[in-house]
Amino acid sequence: VAKRLEKFKTTIFTQMSILAVKHGAINLGQGFPNFDGPDFVKEAAIQAIKDGKNQYARGYGIPQLNSAIAARFREDTGLVVDPEKEVTVTSGCTEAIAAAMLGLINPGDEVILFAPFYDSYEATLSMAGAKVKGITLRPPDFSIPLEELKAAVTNKTRAILMNTPHNPTGKMFTREELETIASLCIENDVLVFSDEVYDKLAFEMDHISIASLPGMYERTVTMNSLGKTFSLTGWKIGWAIAPPHLTWGVRQAHSYLTFATSTPAQWAAVAALKAPESYFKELKRDYNVKKETLVKGLKEVGFTVFPSSGTYFVVADHTPFGMENDVAFCEYLIEEVGVVAIPTSVFYLNPEEGKNLVRFAFCKDEETLRGAIERMKQKL
Ligand code: GLN
Structure with a gap:
């Protein structure tokens, strides 16, 4: 591979979505909705x-x-x-x-x-x-x-x-x-x-x-x-x-x-x-409900969840669960709990800075979000 790309690995989204399929885990990793557009x-x-x-x-x-x-x-x-x-x-x-x-x-x-x-x-x-x-x-x-x-x-x-x-x-x-x-x-x-x-x-x-x-x-x-x-x-x-x-x-x-x-x-x-304004309003309203479901659930599981004002992501601190870093936590989460999240250390120039944080996506239907929370409540 050319020097300009030597230090980069397979993107974390690709890695995590492959693992999700392999372990039959619920994918709250890569940010894609599990429902279709209009x-x-x-x-x-x-x-x-x-x-x-x-x-x-x-x-x-x-x-x-x-x-x-x-x-x-x-x-x-x-x-x-x-x-x-x-x-x-x-x-x-x-x-x-x-x-x-x-x-x-x-x-x-x-x-x-x-x-x-x-x-x-x-x-x-x-x-x-x-x-x-x-x-x-x-x-x-x-x-x-x-x-x-x-x-x-x-x-x-x-x-x-x-x-x-x-x-x-x-x-x-x-x-x-x-x-x-x-x-x-x-x-x-x-x-x-x-x-x-x-x-x-x-x-x-x-x-x-x-x-x-x-x-x-x-x-x-x-x-x-x-x-x-x-x-x-x-x-x-x-x-x-x-x-x-x-x-x-x-x-x-x-x-x-x-x-x-x-x-x-x-x-x-x-x-x-050319969608009417109502489309954008409804989108926001639907996502607000999803966000509340996920944030509330993650808090009940025991995460420290940081407030998210926009996007379909929330970041949480996984350290209450005693894992060494974000990558180890996400591996455990996939293999033992059956849920995919994204370790954030790959998003920093200095990976150390992200070692306590993981990202969850809430662009998923209610059932998926609730299913993921249920698994975490039982196994974390
Ligand atoms: N932007 C999406 C995310 O952050 C993923 C895009 C991609 O898979 N490259 O999850």
Whole structure:
């Protein structure tokens, strides 16, 4: 394997989902819903296939989807963007992240990210040859250590990579935190790459896109996807929204990574993004119930559970159960209890920092959540 990927292992999500199947364990690990997205979206994909929308799409997205994304962004943030020049459709947000890194970062550029972080960030930064600086968000509230962040931003910093609502902790960046990031970026001429795939799963406060802060749109790549909002994680429809000079970089990388993404799924995404407001309300309401079921259950089992304001994840401290670290705990949980969680140490530059924490996903039906809690109550 090439040096730039030498230190990375099989992704934890792949590892854990394989173990889940092998041990017949209930999978609260990898973040995919065990229910499907809405029928009207599935129907739209079937119709698109039947209608012969099956050849390569325009590289940066079918025009209708670029427009639907711009319209949704306007509704969500108030920002008016040109769908033709500022929106790029990618194969999931993971590709948008890679395209932003590869298209806008030079080898040796410094990029700041917040740990714990979604594992692809570090790997794609490594592919881009970036120098990574981590800022650790710590329990119980995982707030941003603003003084530490200020000290980390220098004239060598090219970009800050952030994610709100935040995987794995469920933390949502507050307005004050976002304003601090914004002023640091403006002062030091730094870009922001903002992964907002859980924006519609914001429970305790309103999601704020950093691009909507004064002076920020021109230096921000906002990335999102269809997967979480429409419970269709396997469709891999994502996008990046950025001013033309940044979109150019993203598109250049995207053109040579995947060129275009699935045509019928793009047509269905157009239908999805036109969903009535009631769809998003109901989604949030359903997820709130699931979250309560899981959080209450985990507390009854004996975990210390940290509050999650958004996403479909919660992080818990497993140390009451006496295991050596998060990986050992998760192995025990799969093999002896029959439940899969994600050890968080893989989400840190220094794995030690995550050794007490495990992540549970609640994007599962009630029966699954209750089944997992029952197993833990009996066997932990
Ligand atoms: N984003 C999903 C999660 O955090 C997993 C994506 C993946 O499997 N690579 O669980």
